[in-house]
Amino acid sequence: MLIDEAEIFVSSGRGGDGMVHFHREKYVNRGGPDGGDGGRGGNIILKVSHHINTLGSFRHKSRFVADNGGRGGINNSTGRSAAHTEILVPPGTMVFDAESSELLGDLVAHDDVLVVCRGGRGGRGNQHFASSHNQAPRTAEKGEPGEERLLRLELKLIADVGIVGVPNAGKSSFLAAVTNARPKIANYPFTNLEPNLGVAELDMHNSLILADIPGLIEGAHMGVGLGDAFLRHIQRTRILIHVLDGLAEDPMADFTQTNNELSLFDPNLGKKAQIVVFNKMDMPEAGERWPQVKTELEKRGYLPMPISALTRQDLQPVLWKAIELLKEAPEPEMSEALPVYRPMEDKRAFSIQKESEGWRVKGAASMTYWEYDGSIRRFQKLMSFLGVEDALRQAGIQEGDMVLIGDFELEWQD
Ligand SMILES: Nc1nc2c(ncn2[C@@H]2O[C@H](COP(=O)(O)OP(=O)(O)O)[C@@H](O)[C@H]2O)c(=O)[nH]1
Ligand SMILES: [Mg+2]
CATH class of the missing domain: 3.40.50.300 (P-loop containing nucleotide triphosphate hydrolases)
Structure with a gap:
């Protein structure tokens, strides 16, 4: 049996950054925070079309990059969410992660879809961070990064x-x-x-x-x-x-x-x-x-x-x-194979890895703006909210160990 194969690179869009901004109006001295949220980045979606019967088109185009979400604006206006990028594939396409060889999905019928990369969530603007203690928060979130991956597509050719x-x-x-x-x-x-x-x-x-x-x-x-x-x-x-x-x-x-x-x-x-x-x-x-x-x-x-x-x-x-x-011509008869759908795991989750210099935290935590004051405290709240603190304790972190997040290093103090 003839098998058609293709390798494609896909990358979803990053979320737009949230904004730090304060309301301004004539004669109003200190306006409240009104920085809007960033928009969502575009997903990469594989979609079955029965008008296609081979993977031949991927020899001409094998890189697919979705658009980024827009930045948050002033007056609490939310940034534009990016459109999703759809890639058409023929019925019978098996989708593998090229690096791990894991089967992500078996796309069978017309209009079947598989989200292979989720766009990043938009960061929240400073309007969300006002509290009774801090009415002028200078904190906003960065947009969540998109995902990238290399996919291997495989199709068992069936004559039409x-x-x-x-x-x-x-x-x-x-x-x-x-x-x-x-x-x-x-x-x-x-x-x-x-x-x-x-x-x-x-x-x-x-x-x-x-x-x-x-x-x-x-x-x-x-x-x-x-x-x-x-x-x-x-x-x-x-x-x-x-x-x-x-x-x-x-x-x-x-x-x-x-x-x-x-x-x-x-x-x-x-x-x-x-x-x-x-x-x-x-x-x-x-x-x-x-x-x-x-x-x-x-x-x-x-x-x-x-x-x-x-x-x-x-x-x-x-x-x-x-x-x-x-x-x-009428639709071809379906193959006996049942579709397998594996929803992607939530990449907003974090992971902890022990390295020689300290404990590396990867994931959602890297979204905080470090440039603004107030962010360290907010960051610590976020860490405990997400369960990062508990996870670090469970993993055996000791007083004085370093915690590595993005480009930053913090000393652990219980
Ligand atoms: N002159 C000529 N001979 C042909 C043509 N097409 C096939 N043949 C010959 O006809 C014979 C049978 O061809 P083949 O393709 O094996 O036929 P099949 O049995 O239908 O698969 C072979 O000797 C071919 O070379 C053609 O367009 N012109
Ligand atoms: Mg023959």
């Missing part, structure tokens, strides 16, 4: 276009001509009935996964059993490209025979939309047969397209037609 036709029509040649696949051309031995898969990238946003399905007719004729992977691909296939051999004695008889066999094998398969291509147009004999075949097919409501897989002539219009039909 099946290539059918009689043996020797040129199915494998067509697949090889339009994709990176290198199937065996002619004399295909029926020992291995895994379909040949290939990806055709038309442009940044449009790609097709095609499967050459030799076993369906050829294998079934020979009484060879079809493997699970094979059946899955046939069922997931949403449209078919029916290749006619331009050198066959009676291409229309082949056409009818193949369609009958498709319906016998699986009635749903017979109902899928078909693009009929008339192959081997590089040969004069094919050119001679073409006008009649064209008329016959048009009578039956098809719009046949003449091509040569060998000389790669007129293949692009066939692929674009397939893209068009896929957009109208």
Whole structure:
């Protein structure tokens, strides 16, 4: 089975800083604090779209950075919250943390979403820090930083276009001509009935996964059993490209025979939309047969397209037609895999680590403005509120030990 992989860097926005400001008005001597809160930073969200079927677009763009929240303003005005950044992925995308290899989510159905990085919370403005003891607080919070991470995306490719036709029509040649696949051309031995898969990238946003399905007719004729992977691909296939051999004695008889066999094998398969291509147009004999075949097919409501897989002539219009039909085709059947959602842990929590110089506290605590007086006291309150003090005591901190937070060092005194 073909697996598509991509590594992307994602980074959510930081929260806007809270503001320190005092109300000012003519003739009013000392106004109260009115510094507004910062806005929230943007999340990074992965979202499933069934209009995408490969991870190919991430070869062109692999860095996603969400916007930061706006600063708080005067008059208690809150800073602008940043819009979230949505990254579209195909159904069936498994999302891993590239560093820990932890599976973060398995995105299956259209519109499924997974928040991979949360935007930072905005810092609170000084309006919140007024108290009976301090009516002119010079404290505000900094916005919480955003998160960054490297993600590995993995997708098991499932064909959305099946290539059918009689043996020797040129199915494998067509697949090889339009994709990176290198199937065996002619004399295909029926020992291995895994379909040949290939990806055709038309442009940044449009790609097709095609499967050459030799076993369906050829294998079934020979009484060879079809493997699970094979059946899955046939069922997931949403449209078919029916290749006619331009050198066959009676291409229309082949056409009818193949369609009958498709319906016998699986009635749903017979109902899928078909693009009929008339192959081997590089040969004069094919050119001679073409006008009649064209008329016959048009009578039956098809719009046949003449091509040569060998000389790669007129293949692009066939692929674009397939893209068009896929957009109208019914939803593919869902895979058996159940989605796994792991909500991200709250990064506002803190962690404590023992280092040679002292106890390192990481997390929410680093949000305080140190530039303003009053902040040390507020900081100590915050520490006990968050449970940092208790955690340090439990971890065995001793009188006189150093506590390291950001660029600052404090001496522990109980
Ligand atoms: N002249 C010509 N020969 C072709 C063309 N496409 C395929 N063939 C030949 O037809 C034979 C069967 O092709 P293949 O792709 O294996 O057909 P499949 O059995 O449908 O997969 C091979 O000898 C190919 O080289 C074409 O456009 N023009
Ligand atoms: Mg073949």
